[in-house]
Amino acid sequence: MTRINYVLREAFTNIGRNTLVVLGAILAVFISLTLTFGTLVFGEVVRVNTIQWAEDVRVIAFVRDEVTPQAIADLTTEVQSWSEVKDVFFVSKADALVEARSLFVNQPAVLRVINENPDIVPASLRIQPEDPKEYRTIVVRLEGTPGLERVQSAGPAIDAMIALRDGLRIMFWLLAVALGVAAVALIANTIHMAIYARREEIEIMRLVGASNWFVRTPFLLEGAFEGLVGGILAVAFIIVAQQMAVDRLTDLPEWINLGVKNDFLIERGALVLLFGMFAGLIGSSLSLAVHRYLRT
C-alpha cells in the first residue's frame, strides 16, 4: 500500500514541477490525436453518406415490387454480361430497409416515414462499372427496361465527396503519423527531464535496493497520463466540433448528413484514448531505456 501511494505521488509531483514541458507534450498528443480522430469521424461521415455507392457502385436500378425473383435473376445475368459492367448484385427490400435506417439515422423525420411504411423502400440492382467514371452507357442501356422503377447514378457530387475523402485521408494520416512521432518524442523529453531532476533520489533508491519497477513505474505512469490527457482533449474537441457542425451547417443539401452514430464515437474515441496512453508509455519507456541513471 505504501508503495502504490508512493508511486502515484511521485508520478504527479513531477507534473507539477515541470508544468510547461508537460503542457507542450500534452499539446502535441492533442493535435496529433485530433487529426487522427477527426480523420476517423470525417471518414465515417463520408461512408454513411455514400453507403449506397460503396465499393465503386455507380449505378442503382430500383426494381418494381411486382417483378418476380426469376425476372430479377434473368435481368441480373443479362446486365452482368455487358462489357462495361464489372459486377452486379441484388439488394432485397429487407436489406435496403436496414441500409436506409442507418443512412437516415440522424434524420428523424425521414426515419419515421420509413418505419411507418417500410414498404416504400425499393429493392435494387447495384452495378459496378468497369471504369468508375464511365457509367453513362450503363444508365442509357438500362433506361426503359421493363420492371425498373428508376435508374439512378452517382453523379459528380458523390464522386467529389469520395475523391475529397480519399485525398484528405492520406494527408491527415501522414500529418497524424508525423505529429504522433513528435508527441512520443516530446513525452520522452519530459520524462527525460523528470529523471534528470530526480537523479539523486534515483541513485539513492538504487543504492538501498528499490526494485526496478519501483524506480520506473512513476515515470511510466506520468508518460501514460500525459498521453491520456492529450487523448481526452482530442476526443472532446472532435465530438464538440462535430456536434457544432451538425447544428450550424443547416443549409447543406438534404442528402448530406453530418451525423455520426454515438456507438461509433464511443468506440473509436476509446481507441484513440488507448492510443494516446500507449504513445505516452512508449515515450516514457524510450526515455527510461536510454537513461544512464537507471542502468545497472
Next chain:
Amino acid sequence: MIRLENVTKVYDGGVVAVKDIDIDVNKGEFIFLVGPSGSGKSTLIRLIMREEPPTNGDVWVAGKHASSLPSWKVPHLRRSIGTVFQDFKLLPTKTVYENVAFAMEVTGKNQAIIRSQVPQVLKLVGLSAKADRYPRQLSGGEQQRVSVARAFVNRPLILLADEPTGNLDPGTSVGIMRILDRINRTGTTVVMATHDHAIVDAMRRRVVELDRGRVVRDEARGVYETAQQQPMTTTAPPVAITPSPDVDEAPQEPVTVPDSTGEVPVIGEGNE
C-alpha cells in the same frame, strides 16, 4: 560473507583498477581497505555492491554470486548491503527522519515498521533530537550519521563504507567510528575504505592494503603503515615508516601507538 576470488577489473580504455584480488571476509568481521588514491579501494566496494561486474573472477556476497547476478536481481542483493559514502548522499528536500525512512519506503516496508524502526536507528546514531531538521541545517558529522542510520535501518548483513570520514575532522570521525563499531557488534560485517591513519591505527582491526590494484598486505590486527609517504619510490615494501604529513595531529613515532594523544584513542570502548 564476502568472497573475492581472482578478481580483476579493467575499465573501458584499459585502466586496470584491481588485479587478481583474493579476499575472504567472514560474517561479523570489521575490515579496513587502505592504500593510496587510485589503488582500487573504491572499485572493490563497487564490485561488492554489484555497481558493476568484474572483468574476471568471482564475487560472492551474502551467499549470492554477485558477479554473475542479472541486473534485475541486483536490487535484492542491495537490500542485504548498507552503504555509506564520503559525500553523504542525503536528499536535501527531506528531513533527517524522511531520509532514513526513504530507505525503508522504497523497499516496501509498511508504515508501522517504519515508524518503529526509524526512531530506534536515529537514537543509535544520536540524532533523535534532530529528526525534523533538514540536511543543510546539520554539521558534516551529523549528516554522515544520518547516512549511517539510513544504511543500517534495514538491518543489512553487510555495511560498506567508502571513506566515510573523508570530509570530517578527526574528532567527528571518532564519533562516526564509534557508531560503525557498535553496528559491527550487532553482527553486521563492515568493510571500510579509508585514508585515515589515526582511525585504522586506533581500531586495530583487519587491514587489507592495496597498491596499484593489488593486495600487498592482509593483516588480522593491522595498522595503516603504508609506503605512500615516499612518493619517489616505485616498489613499496610494507615496512614501518614515519607518519604522513597530512595527519594534522601531533607527530607520532614511527609505527603504531594508537593512544598516544588524548583524542584519537580507544574507539571501540574496550573492544579489544
